[in-house]
Amino acid sequence: MNRIETNIYGDLSIPYLGCGTWQITKADDMKSVVKEAYSLGYRLFDIAAAYSNEITFRKAIAENNIPRDELLISDKVWNTSRGYEKVREACKASLHKIKTDYLDFYLIHWPASKKLHDNWEEINADTWRGMESLVYDGLVRNIGVCNFKKEHLKALQKTSKIKPVIDQIEFHPGYMQAELYNYCLSESILIEASSPLGNGQILSNSVLKEIAATKNKSTAQICLRWAIQKKVTAIPKTTNTDRLKENADIFDFELSEKEIALIDAIPFCGGLAIDSDEVTQFG
Ligand code: A2P
DSSP states (O other): OOOOOEEEETTEEEESBOEEOTTOOOHHHHHHHHHHHHHHTOOEEEOOGGGTOHHHHHHHHHHTTOOGGGOEEEEEEOGGGOSHHHHHHHHHHHHHHHTOSOEEEEEESSOOOTTTOTTHHHHHHHHHHHHHHHHHTTSEEEEEEESOOHHHHHHHHTTOSSOOSEEEEEOBTTBOOHHHHHHHHHTTOEEEEESTTGGGTSTTOHHHHHHHHHHTOOHHHHHHHHHHHTTOEEOOBOSOHHHHHHHHOOSSOOOOHHHHHHHHTOOOOSSOOOOTTTOOTTO
16 A cells, blocks of 8 residues: 655645545544544545534544644535635634634635525625635635636636635546636646545446456546546545545556546546536525
């Protein structure tokens, strides 16, 4: 097993692989995932206010005696806390729950949706101003967004003083959002892949299976290797400690350009594919 390598992306250094925690809410699951992940070399942990797992995560760190400064904690502000003042309050509440003085990454979970908000640009700009103030106050080291499309990023750039370092989006074979991916590359915004395994739904794809067989790897490992060769940091989620190990075992092989092109061409074959301009349930 190789250690998790670092993605050096412009001014940002971040592991190529982080530990996703979406749907991990049970204390026992969190404790074993954090313990095993840490011992395997995972240092980046992706949590969110909306996952209701900030306290569970804090307890898992404490029970496993993991020093805070060895971790990169990435948290997200939920949609009910948009706007300058509310995002500041939400961040402080999250810091209190995690019992930490700072977050390594703080991300806007969803852009204000066009469908629900005529003034979506203004709302996102105001929330971003609050995010920037958290950096100035030393409460957050890096700020970014999730589920932002190109138009949301472009709109934000009109008023932002600090550029988002990350856009965390659904990114996996069959759903690489090529236009957004290329835009982020050109703007030096790191893509962080949520659901890099298409929510576990794409692992029987025949192209992935064929490539996996020639490399003696699993299809999950092929998905993750493909992401990191595209300079994407991936945060697969699993509660299974064997899979945590399997997912980190991707630094001893390479995909060829031809194999990458074959994977790029896979049509949609599973995942969530939520359009952030269309969602209504997330406000
Ligand atoms: P489990 O938690 O039972 O391991 P994504 O990160 O794309 O959302 O995918 C998460 C889903 O993929 C979860 O259902 C998880 O299930 C499953 N999963 C995670 N790692 C692997 C793996 N190496 N092989 C197969 N399934 C995996």
